[in-house]
Amino acid sequence: MAEPLLRMSGITKAFAGVPALRDASLTILPGEVHALVGQNGAGKSTLIKILTGVYRRDGGEVLWQGRPVDLRSPRDAQGVGIATIYQELTLVPQRTVTENIVLGYEPRKPWGAIDWRAADARAREVLSRFGIELDLHRPLGSYPTAIQQLVAIGRAASMDTRLLIMDEPTSSLDEREVETLFGVIRALKDRGTSILYVSHFLDELFQVCDGVTIMRDGRTVGETRIADTTKLDLIAGMLGRDPDEIRAAGRTQLSTDQTSTGPVFLEAKGLSSDRRLRKLDLEVRAGEIVGLAGLLGSGRTEAARAVFGLDKVTGGTLRVGGREVRINTPRDAIDAGIAFLTEDRKVEGIIPDLSVRENLTLALLPRLSRMGIVDEARERQIVDGFIKALGIRTADMDQPIRELSGGNQQKVLLGRWLALEPKLLILDEPTRGVDVGAKLEIQSIIAKHVEQGCAVLLISSEFEELIEGAHNIVVLQDGRSVRRLNNPGVTEASLIHAIAEPPDDPHMEAAE
Amino acid sequence: MTAQPLDLNLRRYMRPLGGGTHLTVWVALALLILFGAWRYDNFLSAYNISSFLQYNSMFVLISVGMCLVIMTGGIDLSVGAVAALSSVVAALLSARGLVVALPAGVLTGLVAGAINAGLIVGLRLPPFMATLATMLAARGTSLVVSDRQAVSVDWTSDFTGLGMNKIGPILPWTIVVAAAVVLVAWYILERTSLGRTVLAVGGNAEAAHLMGLKTSRALVFVYLFSGACAGLAGVFLASGYGAGQPLEGQGWELAAIASVVVGGTLLTGGMGSVPATVAGALLFGLVFNLLNFENGLGVISLSAYWQSVIRGAFLLIVILLQVRLARPAASKA
Incomplete structure (x- = not known):
């Protein structure tokens, strides 16, 4: 075997005493496309930042070409x-293609001025490869993202x-652009450049990568040739499960009885959107929790955004309460009885400087006010009720929400939607980043509303939350709903199997 | 960490005054008034108070309009030019009396506000650019309409009554009207769903959209309101000084922004206080007023240009104080 280009071993790194890397290693051969996979928080980005000099390692060894x-x-x-190609491009969109390619390394004339003729020639040569x-001479920003990315490469x-690091290079590309990118990667590889390829889309790895390193909890837990592994093995490694157990679970026939009896509230057929949702079939009944499971990028959040009118629906039908509807804006969705607790509390949820009271009643304002004037007595009464019912720990309702803990902020946002008495509540990672106590409280609040007839669509990366909480679990792959699993009977292994296996697996129930 | 248990009970009651970070401006205002009363004989005279209030009622008005705009994360650079245009319009119509000239001036401001709103909400232009364009257009229009001359009002009509008459010895009518506008703005912000939407748009536009709030309506409202305030300020100008003045109002927009900022409102939007903005406007007026008294003592003599420098320094000091005071609170979050 040739001497590796890069060998990192025993790397450790802690932030403020919290270990991010415990024992990470990574070996890349010359001219190899090497994949780095792992769940969020596994330590991939920390390892890359150590490699690119952004962070200093606490311990371990880095050998570059043996030294x-x-x-x-x-x-x-x-x-x-x-060199690194980041997810968000770091070029200068207002400047021309040539300027971006030579920026900081411009060819000069003898007296110091930039030699634009030589610069153009170099840019043309780079791209023609x-x-x-x-x-x-066109501004780079006038080209589509895919082209900009190729220019960056x-x-x-x-x-x-010698080593090019690509962090989620395909996340904003369409299928044709992905093909072009793969062509470029192969051309680079033929010239002897090594590539470290980080992606959540596991199928891609089998198309372009030679080797793969799997990380979990700050450790490297597997390192293998891509030809010797399967997608299921990769996922099992990322999650720390036994692949054989998962394979066995896949063969167990799951019950397909329809357990819920409530009327169907939401029905999506072949729903697609302008943002990575390709074909969603979904049924949510009153008094039922339907889970949406899938890997990152499988289209879970996109499904919720399409139903809530945040992304443009490009195909398929949506029926709410038995009637076909068009939902173009969040307002339409709210009027139809749908509420959406988003994944990112900070960006899409709280209004930091407003008080707990104001944050809780914002969506309710139209019903709380007469002629536009807020009935503050009733408002205080309602907020007081929710603070007690949800166990929101706040000094008083006029405290700015930014001063509350993450779990309590989340309860306020949950209260914001519950106050509307929705018929369908969409929850996107409702317990992420909240402590264990608040998590249990939030789950029991949701359960109580479901008992009272509320329908819930639950998106979660935590298998336990889905398996214990959901009556049915719809599995998404690559923007498509591929299977529906019915509880009781779903196990963690069978769920992982459903997420990992290709849709045409004969052992599993098809979605329709 | 500040004394948490203490500000819990106060929070609800302090909020109408603007709460914690807005407190600096009230303290500074109180100190300046005490200083003036202690140092100058006629500082608390009826004449000084009433002329101070009469002059500054215009700045109170445009500052309050600006405050609402800034709360949404926007800016309105057109207020000074719109006030000048409105003063010309009102002066031209002054012969028909206050009942015609006053609404005409306000309507002028509303039209400018509607143009701003159309550019910002309809065409999605950045507020800075849109209101800069309106500012230039309004200034040009006021020069054309007035033929570059101050337009004298009709002294025989009741028009000048608004700007020159007082209730009793101290209270000019203009400050009463301005106070009414302040109360309306404060009420809208504190008590109506429109006001909440204004704050929500500035605090987190994405979240506001997700909740199905009527964000466009809130934006249209603040620019209309700011325009109307500028229009009314223009009517005060013409009525109080007897002429429509096409060149007046230059730099008013910056004075208004300064008042808002000194009142503790963030330029990024999402928070702010109407009363603290009023205090900010009065504070700047007071600095000016005190310097006039100081000159009157004959010890020093500062030209108007120096006064501007001192006002700038004062703005810096207050803002530095606020940043210092706000930092512990912010790091807590």
């Missing part, structure tokens, strides 16, 4: 030939890069 190195800054990393032809490739 120990200490990369203290991104500049050091670039110096030895490590990948078979792309662009107008070099071209820029990196032009700078004597």
